[in-house]
Structure formats: C-alpha cells, structure tokens
Amino acid sequence: MAAAPETSATAASPSTSTSTDAPAVNIGTRRSLLARVQTDIVANELRKAWPERKFEIVAMETMGDKNLKTALHEFNAKALWTHELEALLEKGELDCIVHSLKDMPTQLPNSMTLGCIFPRADPRDALVVKSSLPYTSLSSLPSGAVIGTSSLRRSAQLKRLYPHLRFADMRGNLGTRLAKLDAPESEFAALILAAAGLERIGLGSRITDYLSKSNGGMLHAVGQGAIGVEIRTEDAEARKLFEKVGCERTTRACLAERSLMRTLEGGCSVPIGVETEWVSKKNALGHNGGTGVGVGVKPAEEYHKMTGVAKPEAKDEEGEELMDELIMRAVVVSLDGQQAVEVEGRRRINSREDADEFGWEMAQRLVEKGAAKILEEINLNRKIIEEQGDA
Numbered sequence: 001m002a003a004a005p006e007t008s009a010t011a012a013s014p015s016t017s018t019s020t021d022a023p024a025v026n027i028g029t030r031r032s033l034l035a036r037v038q039t040d041i042v043a044n045e046l047r048k049a050w051p052e053r054k055f056e057i058v059a060m061e062t063m064g065d066k067n068l069k070t071a072l073h074e075f076n077a078k079a080l081w082t083h084e085l086e087a088l089l090e091k092g093e094l095d096c097i098v099h100s101l102k103d104m105p106t107q108l109p110n111s112m113t114l115g116c117i118f119p120r121a122d123p124r125d126a127l128v129v130k131s132s133l134p135y136t137s138l139s140s141l142p143s144g145a146v147i148g149t150s151s152l153r154r155s156a157q158l159k160r161l162y163p164h165l166r167f168a169d170m171r172g173n174l175g176t177r178l179a180k181l182d183a184p185e186s187e188f189a190a191l192i193l194a195a196a197g198l199e200r201i202g203l204g205s206r207i208t209d210y211l212s213k214s215n216g217g218m219l220h221a222v223g224q225g226a227i228g229v230e231i232r233t234e235d236a237e238a239r240k241l242f243e244k245v246g247c248e249r250t251t252r253a254c255l256a257e258r259s260l261m262r263t264l265e266g267g268c269s270v271p272i273g274v275e276t277e278w279v280s281k282k283n284a285l286g287h288n289g290g291t292g293v294g295v296g297v298k299p300a301e302e303y304h305k306m307t308g309v310a311k312p313e314a315k316d317e318e319g320e321e322l323m324d325e326l327i328m329r330a331v332v333v334s335l336d337g338q339q340a341v342e343v344e345g346r347r348r349i350n351s352r353e354d355a356d357e358f359g360w361e362m363a364q365r366l367v368e369k370g371a372a373k374i375l376e377e378i379n380l381n382r383k384i385i386e387e388q389g390d391a
C-alpha cells in the first residue's frame, strides 16, 4: 500500500496576502472513481469555506480494492475498506477520511468520530437492466431472471417482494459490474445499485427504475447516498474546519438511520432497510393530508427537495425550516425473505439528539413487532452476515 498524494489544492493557491503558515489539511480517500468524486465534493466545500487554508487529497489503494476477487468472504468487508486509512488517520498522516456514509460502521473506534455529513444524493436503490434487454421494471422481468447483487439487504427484500426472480452475487467497482451485466454471455438480466453512486460517476443514464417504498416496496441502506467524513475524536482543529460545511438536514436524517441500525445490530450488519423523509408542518397539513409522501416515480430533482439534498435554508439550529418533522420507514427481513417486520413513524426533530432518539424509538418498535425473532435467527448465521455487509 503506497500513499500517493495525487492532487494538490489548486482552488486555493496560497496567495501572499491571505496565506497562513498552517499546515495543509490531508484528506484521505480510497482510489475508486466514486470515492474520488465524493472527495472532490468535500475538498471543494472546504476550500470555499476556508479559502486561506490548503487542502490536499491523498488517494490510497486499500486492501479491499486489491482483493476484490479473492477471498472477500474471509474478511469483514466494512473493516477492509476503512482499516488502512484509519491507521494513517490515527498516526496523523491524514486529518480526515471521506467515506460513503453507508460503508461506515455505526460504531467507530473511540479515537475516531464522524466529523461531518455532506448533502445526500438520491438515496434510493436503482434497477439497471442489461442494455440488450427491453424490460423496464422488476415486476416485468420474466420468471427466473437473475438479478446481480451482493447485498443481503437487497436480496432479502426483493425475494419477498418478487418471488419470481433469482439472485446471484455480483461484485467489483461500478464499471466492472456494468460490464459484466452487459456482456452477451452473462447470466444477469439486471443489477440493483445505489442511484447515488451511478449518478455521481456520470452513469445515471443507466438507471432503468428507482426503487422505494412507493415504487415496489424496497427500502434503501442506512446512510445511503450521503458522504461521511471521519476525523480523530481529539482533533479540535478538524472539528472547527468541518463545522462550516455539511448539511444539517442530511446529518439529522442519517443520524436517525444510524441510531436505528446501531440499536438493532449491536455492531454487525443485518438486512435492515430504511427511508427517511423531511416533511414541513405546512406540507403535512396541506393538500397531501399528512400521509406518507409517494416518492417512487418522482424525478430525481423533485425527490431531492423532499429528502433534504438541497442545502438547508435554515441558518441556525432552532430555525423554523429545520424544525420540520421526519418520517422514517424501516424494515427488518429474514435472509430468505419469508419474514419481515415493518414500521413507519413520524416525529418533530429539533436537534441531533432528537434524531438519535427517534432512530432508537423506531428500533424499539421493530423489536416489539417481532424483529427480535428475525434478528436472533440472523445471529445464528452471523458469520455469513459479517462477510457480506451492504455490498
């Protein structure tokens, strides 16, 4: 593993009058295209917020990237992606690490903390049909069609919702997966991928359909579509730098989702699907009658407005715009898709603590409705779960 500083701060060329002697801030990232695009988003926001500081991107090839084909099952997939970068963060060679939030464990080492969450891209899962096939939805795919996904959350939910389909493992970076799908000899009819990843690397046009509660019933992963930045817990300087950037609405929604997951899993991945959605009091009492809002087939832009992707208008934590209500839908599914427990709740969120508590409450409700039995069974198979995560 070789550290390779690849880009330097071009946006903030240290001009004579404003430059400080503060050392450059080193931003760590994996080397995949998606990781690089997300890191550029973070670096650009930091450069805008702190024009006098210098930010450098350090892109690393991690074990997870190198060993994709061989024996991924022998490792805890999530730790694999983050371990080496975390070691450099610990040593001070990096000052922060940019992650897809959904790949960050809900329990970080004590010495690390989540410094910031950036605006969410479309959090939904997407159906991508093989380019030579005419199908436009999961329900229209023929019986026995093979869907590629390595995520237990996706396959468990879809087995339940679409018993006519079959599921097979598919790994590799996004480009590799699409190439495998489209190969004439491939057994796959379609893939399930995160819309956010495809859109961020410019492959949004491959999306055949967006999946959600209101369009097929499938719920996405905790933190999906959001960017999380990991810093050292003791690093007051980094905390200060990240206070000026990020998105409070995304942060609160994602903290609620992560709290739900942490409460249910106690550290390891289980097939939990979730959806959160901000609704303003105004909307809730308005024409849609305060019922769950149908988001399934809305174009991405309209959807973004509802999920807090746009920068929050509120300037201050108690601001009226931020005192909206959050809807959360969550599901726990058995691995074979035979059993599922679902809840939907809604709560006014005035702080990050409220968000955390909301996630905890929703987890309690899931347990009361029988999620514990499903989780116990999954615990018996814990080994398998640890291997797979939300690939």
Ligand SMILES: NCc1[nH]cc(CCC(=O)O)c1CC(=O)O
Pocket: 100, 101, 102, 103, 192, 193, 194, 195, 196, 197, 198, 223, 224, 225, 226, 390, 391
């Ligand atoms: N574990 C893989 C992973 N991690 C983050 C994304 C996409 C971006 C996101 O969801 O934030 C993906 C690919 C996928 O699930 O299709």
